[in-house]
Amino acid sequence: MLELREIGVAYGVATALRGVSLRIGAGELVCVVGPNGAGKTTLVNAIGGLIRIVAGGIELDGADIGALPAHEICARGIAMVPEGRRLWTNMTVRENLELGGYRSGARAARKEWMERVVAMFPLLGARLDAPAGTLSGGQQQMVAIGRALMAQPRLLLLDEPSLGLAPAIVLDMFNVIRDIHASGVAVLLVEQNVARALEIASRAYILDEGQIVAEGTPAELRNESHIARAYLGL
Amino acid sequence: MPSPAIIGQSLISGTFIGALYALLGLGLSLSWGMLRQINLAHFALAFLGAYLTYQLSGVGGMDPLLTLLLIAPAFFLLGVGMHWVFVRFAVGPLGSLLATFGLTVIIESVIQWIWTADFLKLESPYGSASLRVGIFYLPVAGLITLAAAAALCFGTWAVLRYTDLGRAMRAAAEDGPMAAAFGVNVNALSRLLSGFASACAGVAGVALALSYTLAPSQIYAWIGVIFAVVMIGGLGKPLGPLIAGLVIGVSEAVTMALTAPAWAPVVSFSLLILVLLARARNI
Numbered sequence: 001m002l003e004l005r006e007i008g009v010a011y012g013v014a015t016a017l018r019g020v021s022l023r024i025g026a027g028e029l030v031c032v033v034g035p036n037g038a039g040k041t042t043l044v045n046a047i048g049g050l051i052r053i054v055a056g057g058i059e060l061d062g063a064d065i066g067a068l069p070a071h072e073i074c075a076r077g078i079a080m081v082p083e084g085r086r087l088w089t090n091m092t093v094r095e096n097l098e099l100g101g102y103r104s105g106a107r108a109a110r111k112e113w114m115e116r117v118v119a120m121f122p123l124l125g126a127r128l129d130a131p132a133g134t135l136s137g138g139q140q141q142m143v144a145i146g147r148a149l150m151a152q153p154r155l156l157l158l159d160e161p162s163l164g165l166a167p168a169i170v171l172d173m174f175n176v177i178r179d180i181h182a183s184g185v186a187v188l189l190v191e192q193n194v195a196r197a198l199e200i201a202s203r204a205y206i207l208d209e210g211q212i213v214a215e216g217t218p219a220e221l222r223n224e225s226h227i228a229r230a231y232l233g234l
Numbered sequence: 235m236p237s238p239a240i241i242g243q244s245l246i247s248g249t250f251i252g253a254l255y256a257l258l259g260l261g262l263s264l265s266w267g268m269l270r271q272i273n274l275a276h277f278a279l280a281f282l283g284a285y286l287t288y289q290l291s292g293v294g295g296m297d298p299l300l301t302l303l304l305i306a307p308a309f310f311l312l313g314v315g316m317h318w319v320f321v322r323f324a325v326g327p328l329g330s331l332l333a334t335f336g337l338t339v340i341i342e343s344v345i346q347w348i349w350t351a352d353f354l355k356l357e358s359p360y361g362s363a364s365l366r367v368g369i370f371y372l373p374v375a376g377l378i379t380l381a382a383a384a385a386l387c388f389g390t391w392a393v394l395r396y397t398d399l400g401r402a403m404r405a406a407a408e409d410g411p412m413a414a415a416f417g418v419n420v421n422a423l424s425r426l427l428s429g430f431a432s433a434c435a436g437v438a439g440v441a442l443a444l445s446y447t448l449a450p451s452q453i454y455a456w457i458g459v460i461f462a463v464v465m466i467g468g469l470g471k472p473l474g475p476l477i478a479g480l481v482i483g484v485s486e487a488v489t490m491a492l493t494a495p496a497w498a499p500v501v502s503f504s505l506l507i508l509v510l511l512a513r514a515r516n517i
């Protein structure tokens with residue numbers, strides 16, 4: 001479904017990603033782990049079109065999307081839950097969710113998806129008219145995920161969805177991700193919480209200093225002792 | 235102490251000048267708050283609109299209100315073009331202030347070249363007519379200005395609040411890249427907003443021509459008070475200029491009636507300082 005071929009990203013003269021190749025099959029849940037500053041967020045932003053790649057190519061179902069602006073990438077069914085949530089904090093929860101379904105392909109079924117999102121996160125139901133910035137961190141993360149679901153994506157990019165959440169909520173979050181994946185949406189999960197991410201992923205990539213240093217199924221990666229020690233904290 | 239009739243009449247004239255403040259402030263507030271462009275040329279554009287109204291109506295014989303049909307779309311295109319240039323050359327907020335100051339000087343020169351530096355006054359049926367209500371006179375031009383200001387401010391407010399287009403604009407103003415990630419064509423919406431802000435300057439220009447004597451140097455006379463209106467009303471908030479404009483217009487007029495005209499600017503800037511202090515305390 002999504003294929004990254006040797007992509008490179010640079011901020012000025014600093015290289016953030018170099019020769020990164022990655023593949024996500026339709027309906028697959030793939031995770032990317034790696035230390036802070038490895039380029040994980042850059043990778044998500046590059047796929048979403050928020051930063052330009054300077055080398056390589058990105059293909060979605062065989063079509064080159066590497067040079068498309070972000071709003072056209074969204075139109076093709078890729079939605080994201082960005083690092084730090086990045087809700088529109090001055091706008092209400094309802095407005096955030098409705099804007100999630102702004103793209104023309106998602107607008108028709110917006111009402112129905114709104115009900116689904118509220119059913120998935122009942123806590124949000126009572127806060128729909130509150131400014132998103134007044135919610136707790138966990139609730140904001142629910143809005144961020146809900147907003148991405150409202151776009152009815154075929155591929156969901158999740159950048160550190162568990163960051164800064166209380167442990168009990170983290171568990172909920174991973175269950176939600178598993179449910180989303182089970183409904184047929186392909187997921188790219190970028191996580192610091194390696195143990196949990198590997199539990200639900202079918203394949204994983206390890207990113208370090210802007211390069212992929214290992215890839216495989218969770219079992220394969222765990223069995224390679226130097227990788228397990230260096231990156232997985234096992 | 236002036237008579238109640240004089241106080242009443244100054245309340246009325248304050249309301250009408252406040253409406254013109256709102257018309258002039260709306261476009262400035264939107265482009266400043268939502269596009270991060272401080273468009274100093276907004277005032278020069280309004281005067282260009284006023285002179286065009288004078289030309290089309292006073293010289294050409296068109297109904298001054300019908301000139302809106304030409305001026306608003308033309309100014310819309312001008313605003314779109316301006317935004318294109320700003321994006322093309324990656325002009326930031328401070329850069330936009332400098333660039334539009336330059337544009338102001340250019341527009342002023344063009345106006346002076348075409349219409350000379352003499353005072354001009356559009357003679358129109360709206361400018362001289364007024365309705366008599368009891369002991370008070372309501373100038374028709376003022377009523378038109380008030381109606382236009384209220385319609386534009388409330389209309390913009392409703393669009394930003396209740397339509398997908400308006401919500402997308404607000405989202406783009408708060409976090410543009412995130413709006414883009416959810417399918418909003420941020421550049422296209424920004425051009426639209428810039429065009430609308432500029433069209434507002436055109437409408438304000440028509441209102442100016444109905445009530446005021448025009449001279450190129452007058453462009454600069456409005457900048458101080460309109461900046462106060464925009465800051466008090468809150469950047470990017472469409473109802474802000476209407477409320478702040480009416481408050482300042484009325485308090486200036488009452489001050490003038492009670493003391494002397496020279497005290498009027500003191501009122502607007504004292505209000506500005508008070509509002510900024512109160513806001514700083516709330517943060």
